[in-house]
Amino acid sequence: MLSRPPSVIAPLTVSQEALLAEMEQLNSANTNDPKAKVLLHIKRQSMRRSIMVGNPLERKDENMMTDDYDWELWASIICEQDLTKPIKLLPKHVQRGVPPALRGMVWQLLAQSKNANLEREYSQLLKLTSPYEKMIQRDLARTFPGHEVFKDKDGIGQEGLFNVMRAYSVFDQEVGYCQGLAFVVGPLLLNMPDEEAFCVFVQMMNKYGFRGHFTPDMEGLHLRLYQFDALLAEHLPHVARHLQLQGVRSTMYASQWFMTLFAYKFPLELVFLIYDVILAEGASAIFKFAIALLKRNETTILGLDFEQLLDFLKNKLFEEYKSNDRRLVDDACALQISPKRLFQLEKEHKQQLAKELADAKLLDELQQTNIAFKKKAKDLEFEVAELRREHQDVSEQLIESKDNLIHLYDERDSLQDLVDSLQAEVTGLPSQVEQQRRSQFDELCNENSQLVHKNCLLEDQLASIEALLIDMKMKYAQSENQKEELQRTLFEIKRSITT
Known part of the structure; x- marks a missing residue:
């Protein structure tokens, strides 16, 4: 669909198009001439009657040229249009309706869309490709599927929609193409050619704020x-x-x-x-x-x-x-x-958006802070777990040391009993010792000295073990203090997170 379709306006006949063209020619007439004014009035009346004859469905009686439209008003607007000034219609005239035969022209006047440069740009845009062409093509069949102008796949209606949508997607690349745009363009194409529909659509998007x-x-x-x-x-x-x-x-x-x-x-x-x-x-x-x-x-x-x-x-x-x-x-x-009320609501909406943005920013900051606290708490929990493992190792070593100490105490007691027994024998049998041979006495003395020496060694070993036990107890007390300090820190962090 690269060609530009003709107008899909249904209400106009060939004779009506000629009359409207004649209306446009009157715009350039010298209306300062009194004769021209009279001629203009006569031609308006003539064109009004011609359009009425061309639209029998809009007249109530063929012998009485009356209908619901103020043809004087519409003829005046069409014939005396000033494209440099906005067209302001009284609500009662719009309420009574725009004549279907003139609707396309009136819409262009109201939107001030007459723009030769934009129409030429539209022709150039049709030569360009759009990244949305497949999407536009897919949506054509879903746009007014029951309307006779748009229902045919290769019909003039779908071709016009495709061209306007594709051109606009290149013209306004930020918007591109969205579902729903074709429904806005469809009514325009039913009342004017596609290049004019494109210009009105651009005005609706920008001037009327639909963009x-x-x-x-x-x-x-x-x-x-x-x-x-x-x-x-x-x-x-x-x-x-x-x-x-x-x-x-x-x-x-x-x-x-x-x-x-x-x-x-x-x-x-x-x-x-x-x-x-x-x-x-x-x-x-x-x-x-x-x-x-x-x-x-x-x-x-x-x-x-x-x-x-x-x-x-x-x-x-x-x-x-x-x-x-x-x-x-x-x-x-x-x-x-009132426009004042709409402006007030727009201001409130902007304030609400600003507040929501600030709240979202604050929430993001709090979430980041919460993540940092959670990470710190996780690190502390890891440290506490390490300290617990170290404490468990120290406790196991302490238990082992206590077992060894008990065993040494038992061995010391046994040796002490043996020493006491030997000393008693030595004390109770002095006469026997004197009576024994010198060699036996020497052996006993040697054995006694060895036992005394061994006893001294055991007492030294016991003293070192007691010192080790004291050191272990001090380390255990320090680890308990560190454990209590870390638990207090962890408790403070958890309390800060929950608050």
Whole structure:
């Protein structure tokens, strides 16, 4: 789909296009000439009658050229358009509706989208490739699948959508392509050629502020939903409270309203009327339509539960307007939503975002601090475990030393008993010793001296073991002190974490 499709405007016939072209030629006429003014008035009347004849469905009686449109107003706007100034229409004229034959031109005037440079840029963009082409192609069949203009795979409608979406994805690379954009462009293509639809779409994204609905962070959509929630609570408090009690948030049903301008589910004839008011009054008109829809269905909404509510809000809200779609415009225009209130809500939303950002930053800092404390606690727990292992080793060594000491004590007692016994024998048998041979006496003396020497050695060994035991006890006392200090530190850290 690289070619540029012709216009897909359905309401205009060949004769009507010629008449509209004649209208545009009158713009360059010298209206300062009194004769030219009279001629201009006559031509307006003639074109009005010609358009009426070309649209028999819009006239009430073939003998009476009357209808619901103020043709004088629309002829004046088309013939005396000033592209350098905004077109401001009275709400009552928009409420009565824009003539379908002139809708595309009126939308372009309201959006101030006439831009020859942008149209030339569009032609150049069509020659470029987009990384979103496959995604756009995949979504074409899901955009207005029941409409005769868009239902054919290779039809003019899908071709126009593909071209505008592909060109815009290259034109605005930050937005690129998102689902929902095609639903905004579709109504434009039904009323004007694709190059003009592209220019109006660019104005809607930038001038009307719809671009923020499709940026990566969707900051504009979040703002609209915040404002909508506040306005809903002010205008329909019972509905707002019921939705809140049922757990139905505006993101579940109103997001598609703001992203597709109600084109996703609503009949296109109703969407055209919504576009009329939005392009005339600005993006804030969406709030009027949203609240008007809920207000008209308030009784039904208050009687539904969660699942029924979601289905009703997404698919059945417009049923009340099937018999008279202009009544939705009447209901919306009857609501008063001041720009000052919207600005105040925008300011509150920015403050809330700033607070949430600050809270998120503080939470991140606390989480980092908590992670640091946990790491420190883990390190201390590891140190305590090491000290416990060392303490266990020392305890085992102490037990072993005590066992050895007990054994030495027993051995010392045995030796002492032996010494005492020998000394008693030596004391009790002096006469026998004197009577024995000198050699035996010497042997006994030697043996006695050896035993005394061995006893001295054992006493020295016992003294060293007692010194070792004292040293072990001191180390054990130090380890107990360190253990108590570490436990107090661990307790303080845990208490700081829990607080």
